[in-house]
Amino acid sequence: MGIRLSIEITSPLTPDDKDLLSGVAVMTLAIANHEMAKNAFPDAFGDGDEAGVTATPARCGFTDPKRPDRVCIADEGHGGRHKFRALPN
Numbered sequence: 001m002g003i004r005l006s007i008e009i010t011s012p013l014t015p016d017d018k019d020l021l022s023g024v025a026v027m028t029l030a031i032a033n034h035e036m037a038k039n040a041f042p043d044a045f046g047d048g049d050e051a052g053v054t055a056t057p058a059r060c061g062f063t064d065p066k067r068p069d070r071v072c073i074a075d076e077g078h079g080g081r082h083k084f085r086a087l088p089n
């Protein structure tokens, strides 16, 4: 997938231009973060499919009664024992 992003800025900026520029900046950051997250956690994303983000199966999320900082990371409705992992800080 290719990304083409063209931004032309002519000063002075009107308040509307500033809002638009903020929106573009946030969108650019979101795209960059998404690509970084995909590289860092390939298992959490589909194979180059943008819908893969929402298609990630839900987690069980059961909290370890002995260690409240740990939750089950197994798929929702899994069989057998919970697979507890510490919550990232």
Ligand SMILES: [Zn+2]
Binding pocket: 060, 061, 062, 072, 073, 074, 078, 081, 082, 083
């Ligand atoms: Zn579980």
